[in-house]
Amino acid sequence: MREKYIQLGHGGGGRMARELIAEEIVSRFGDGPLRGLPDAATLPVLNIGTVFTTDSFVVQPFEFPGGNIGDLAVHGTVNDLAVAGARPLWLSLALILEEGLPLTDLRRVLDSLKHAADDCGVTVVTGDTKVVARGQADGIYINTAGIGAALEGFSLSPDNMMPGDRVLVSGSVGDHGAAVLTAREGIDLVNGPDSDSAPVHRLVLAVQHLGSAVRFMRDPTRGGLASVLNELVEERDIDIVLSEATIPVSKRTNAVTEILGLDVLHLASEGRMLLVCAADAEERILDVWHNMQEGAGAATIGVVKKSDGGCGRLILDTRAGGRRLVDSPRGELLPRIC
Amino acid sequence: MREKYIQLGHGGGGRMARELIAEEIVSRFGDGPLRGLPDAATLPVLNIGTVFTTDSFVVQPFEFPGGNIGDLAVHGTVNDLAVAGARPLWLSLALILEEGLPLTDLRRVLDSLKHAADDCGVTVVTGDTKVVARGQADGIYINTAGIGAALEGFSLSPDNMMPGDRVLVSGSVGDHGAAVLTAREGIDLVNGPDSDSAPVHRLVLAVQHLGSAVRFMRDPTRGGLASVLNELVEERDIDIVLSEATIPVSKRTNAVTEILGLDVLHLASEGRMLLVCAADAEERILDVWHNMQEGAGAATIGVVKKSDGGCGRLILDTRAGGRRLVDSPRGELLPRIC
Numbered sequence: 001m002r003e004k005y006i007q008l009g010h011g012g013g014g015r016m017a018r019e020l021i022a023e024e025i026v027s028r029f030g031d032g033p034l035r036g037l038p039d040a041a042t043l044p045v046l047n048i049g050t051v052f053t054t055d056s057f058v059v060q061p062f063e064f065p066g067g068n069i070g071d072l073a074v075h076g077t078v079n080d081l082a083v084a085g086a087r088p089l090w091l092s093l094a095l096i097l098e099e100g101l102p103l104t105d106l107r108r109v110l111d112s113l114k115h116a117a118d119d120c121g122v123t124v125v126t127g128d129t130k131v132v133a134r135g136q137a138d139g140i141y142i143n144t145a146g147i148g149a150a151l152e153g154f155s156l157s158p159d160n161m162m163p164g165d166r167v168l169v170s171g172s173v174g175d176h177g178a179a180v181l182t183a184r185e186g187i188d189l190v191n192g193p194d195s196d197s198a199p200v201h202r203l204v205l206a207v208q209h210l211g212s213a214v215r216f217m218r219d220p221t222r223g224g225l226a227s228v229l230n231e232l233v234e235e236r237d238i239d240i241v242l243s244e245a246t247i248p249v250s251k252r253t254n255a256v257t258e259i260l261g262l263d264v265l266h267l268a269s270e271g272r273m274l275l276v277c278a279a280d281a282e283e284r285i286l287d288v289w290h291n292m293q294e295g296a297g298a299a300t301i302g303v304v305k306k307s308d309g310g311c312g313r314l315i316l317d318t319r320a321g322g323r324r325l326v327d328s329p330r331g332e333l334l335p336r337i338c
Numbered sequence: 339m340r341e342k343y344i345q346l347g348h349g350g351g352g353r354m355a356r357e358l359i360a361e362e363i364v365s366r367f368g369d370g371p372l373r374g375l376p377d378a379a380t381l382p383v384l385n386i387g388t389v390f391t392t393d394s395f396v397v398q399p400f401e402f403p404g405g406n407i408g409d410l411a412v413h414g415t416v417n418d419l420a421v422a423g424a425r426p427l428w429l430s431l432a433l434i435l436e437e438g439l440p441l442t443d444l445r446r447v448l449d450s451l452k453h454a455a456d457d458c459g460v461t462v463v464t465g466d467t468k469v470v471a472r473g474q475a476d477g478i479y480i481n482t483a484g485i486g487a488a489l490e491g492f493s494l495s496p497d498n499m500m501p502g503d504r505v506l507v508s509g510s511v512g513d514h515g516a517a518v519l520t521a522r523e524g525i526d527l528v529n530g531p532d533s534d535s536a537p538v539h540r541l542v543l544a545v546q547h548l549g550s551a552v553r554f555m556r557d558p559t560r561g562g563l564a565s566v567l568n569e570l571v572e573e574r575d576i577d578i579v580l581s582e583a584t585i586p587v588s589k590r591t592n593a594v595t596e597i598l599g600l601d602v603l604h605l606a607s608e609g610r611m612l613l614v615c616a617a618d619a620e621e622r623i624l625d626v627w628h629n630m631q632e633g634a635g636a637a638t639i640g641v642v643k644k645s646d647g648g649c650g651r652l653i654l655d656t657r658a659g660g661r662r663l664v665d666s667p668r669g670e671l672l673p674r675i676c
Contacts, residue, residue: 011674013561013606014667018569039556040391040422042488047385053378054430054483055466058474084378092392092483096434128393128481132674136396136476143466145392145430145483150380218377223351231356268351329352336349336470 006101011131021129024106028114029093029124041125043090049150051086053077056143060336062109064183066175066194067270069142070113075197075270076221076338077146078120082201083217083273085156086148088120093127093144098137109140120199122146151204153211158232158276160215165304166282167240168275170203170289171196171248171297173225174267178253180337181260193252198271203295206288213281218274221338223329226265226314228274229302230328233312241315242302242326265316266329268337276304344439349469359467362444366452367431367462379463381428387488389424391415394481398674400447402521404513404532405608407480408451413535413608414559414676415484416458420539421555421611423494424486426458431465431482436475447478458537460484489542491549496570496614498553503642504620505578506613508541508627509534509586509635511563512605516591518675519598531590536609541633544626551619556612559676561667564603564652566612567640568666571650579653580640580664603654604667606675614642 009016026034033041055076062069074091081088093113097106117124175196182192200219207214220228225247229240249257249264257264271294277285282300289295307313314326347354364372371379393414400407412429419426431451435444455462517533519525538557545552558566563585567578587595587602595602609632615623620638627633645651652664 008673009668012667012672013559013565016668017560038422039418040389040424040484040486042422042424043388043390045385045387047383049383050381050388050485051378052381052428052430052483052485053464054432054481056432056434056468056481058434058468058470080377084376084380086378086380090390092390094392094394094481094483096394096396096479126391130394130396130674132396132476135473136674138470138474141434141479143392143394143432143481143483145390145432145481146378147388147390147485148378221351222355227351329350330347330354334350335346336468 004103006097006099006103006131008099008131008133011129024110025127028110032123033125043125046149051081051084051148051150053080054143054145055080056141057338058141058336059180059338060138061183062139064195065179065192067197068109068112069140070109071116072197072270072338073142073144074113074116074120075199077144078122078199078201079219081146081148082204083219085151085154087151088122088146088148088201090125090147091117091122091144093124095129096137096141097131098139099131099134101139120201151208153208154214155212156216158216161238161276161304163238163304163306164279165215165276166279166300167302168277168285168298168300169248170200170273170295172250172253173247173269173272174264175250175253176270177267177334177337178256181334182256191252193250193256196269196271198294200271200273200294202292203273203289206292207285210281210284213278214275216276220272220274221268221270224266224268225274226326227328229314233314236312237307237310239305239307239313239315240302241305241317243317244319246299247301248297248299265326270338342441344435344437344469346437346469346471349467362448363465366448370461371463381463384487389419389422389486389488391418392481392483393418394479395676396479396674397518397676398476399521400477402533403517403530405535406447406450407478408447409454410535410608410676411480411482412451412454412458413537415482416460416537416539417557419484419486420542421557423489423492425489426460426484426486426539428463428485429455429460429482431462433467434475434479435469436477437469437472439477458539489546491546492552493550494554496554499576499614499642501576501642501644502617503553503614504617504638505640506615506623506636506638507586508538508611508633510588510591511585511607511610512602513588513591514608515605515672515675516594519672520594529590531588531594534607534609536632538609538611538632540630541611541627544630545623548619548622551616552613554614558610558612559606559608562604562606563612564664565666567652571652574650575645575648577643577645577651577653578640579643579655581655582657584637585639586635586637603664608676
């Protein structure tokens with residue numbers, strides 16, 4: 001393709017659009033149902049429950065330490081399927097490109113997206129590309145929807161949580177938020193944090209055999225641990241008590257939160273999962289996860305208790321020996337974090 | 339909700355986001371799998387091939403005569419599933435909202451989207467909402483992905499087309515493109531065209547019994563009839579010969595194309611379908627369609643011929659008695675038409 005920048009014509013229904021799709025999309029993703037470029041992909045019969053999810057990605061900047069919007073768009077959707085108790089299978093890929101986007105930028109993003117999809121064992125089967133004029137987007141926005149096959153054995157619901165249950169995370173929290181923030185603000189750190197952008201579906205498959213002892217799984221993205229855990233206790237008669245000293249935080253992310261005065265519990269992760277399980281499953285899960293690259297930093301960070309007051313609370317036992325309530329962030333601490 | 343405009347906080351992971359989702363999304367779409375707001379929807383087992391598609395909608399203006407981006411986002415995805423030979427079932431709904439969007443605008447769009455989904459018998463089962471700052475989008479962008487169940491009996495492929503086959507359209511062409519264009523340019527017509535935004539899945543179901551006599555179906559959106567039909571003949575040894583006098587064009591759209599010097603064959607439809615069938619199925623399809631509201635204006639507009647030159651061409655027999663080649667639009671005639 002001669003054009004080195006995305007032009008409005010690449011979003012039309014004409015030849016420029018077809019050339020862009022052929023050269024940049026089919027060349028990377030065209031070995032499956034996407035080959036003939038139908039407007040819809042016909043997929044094999046799934047004799048099991050279908051799990052369906054969607055996420056748009058508008059992260060700014062669209063490249064950041066540890067990843068870019070391409071791998072993020074795969075991991076975010078793969079992880080939503082995984083924590084719903086599904087094996088991720090198929091993705092759609094819808095691009096909104098801003099006129100003037102350098103083609104080399106688009107290619108880096110698509111290469112990264114392809115690499116992540118291959119690593120996760122998912123196939124991009126259908127897609128769409130739109131182009132908007134300068135000032136009507138910000139470089140590149142991506143939507144991925146995903147289809148997965150429900151895994152047997154799980155019975156996941158926050159309503160299954162009971163006093164005594166344990167709260168686990170699969171690794172250090174908040175690294176994605178800290179990495180995007182330092183990249184966006186141009187904060188120059190010798191050793192800045194890298195995004196944790198990664199898939200968690202292997203961590204899910206590894207605990208499938210524990211069945212209903214796994215109560216609930218979630219990837220703590222926007223709003224961080226504080227948001228996910230507050231959602232869990234709200235309108236339930238349980239408290240969750242976290243022990244600050246046990247929450248894994250990388251040195252680099254810790255440095256960023258101290259410099260900027262942020263609460264790491266509000267920062268997004270994009271390659272971690274939170275899991276609530278029966279007390280007697282805790283050690284088995286940690287043993288399995290610690291033997292996996294994705295779960296090497298896993299830890300128990302809290303416990304579920306019966307609520308005193310009737311209305312559930314998220315409580316933090318601090319390192320200093322105190323105890324405080326942890327609130328959800330109200331509005332937007334970090335716009336366009338994913 | 340007190341806030342009357344979308345704020346960045348509505349896109350975070352915190353309370354403002356959850357309030358927006360509860361009040362505007364769950365209130366409309368929360369009677370199905372979306373109720374508990376899981377990150378992914380678990381759907382019933384489909385013992386038949388799954389058809390999967392995605393489309394982003396960036397139409398400008400997002401409200402136009404005959405529809406808005408909400409119903410368009412349903413019809414576009416429903417129609418992609420339908421012409422692939424599937425019964426549309428489930429949609430995802432991903433919103434990218436620009437800071438400052440009046441909440442009343444969002445509500446009108448969502449009301450329209452809900453109404454269209456109900457009319458099409460599809461359920462919005464999962465979603466996502468992002469907010470970007472002013473100047474990073476243009477009001478509202480919507481992505482819908484769709485899942486449908488493959489209909490038995492069809493054997494659809496452009497490779498099945500044979501000399502003698504007929505080319506049908508289900509109604510007047512180009513009305514959507516003409517309507518959006520007049521709205522965008524502020525052209526003040528006493529009787530301007532209305533978009534044809536509508537579902538075509540009932541037209542597809544009505545011809546399912548004809549099986550392999552239906553060779554190919556497509557909704558002619560971006561790039562119009564010229565783009566779809568050129569794609570069909572390219573790299574095949576068939577010509578398609580259209581008869582200009584038989585192509586249904588509404589008076590209002592005809593007036594717009596004459597005023598602006600546009601070729602109606604390049605204008606998008608969003609509620610019409612193109613169908614290629616065996617010659618002996620032509621009358622049966624027209625009979626069925628003419629008895630349906632969506633197909634009242636259906637007509638045969640062309641015929642498939644063996645190509646002389648080896649390389650397929652799209653040929654138009656003009657009203658004036660001439661004959662000319664019809665090319666695909668190269669770039670973007672009408673940016674952000676859908």
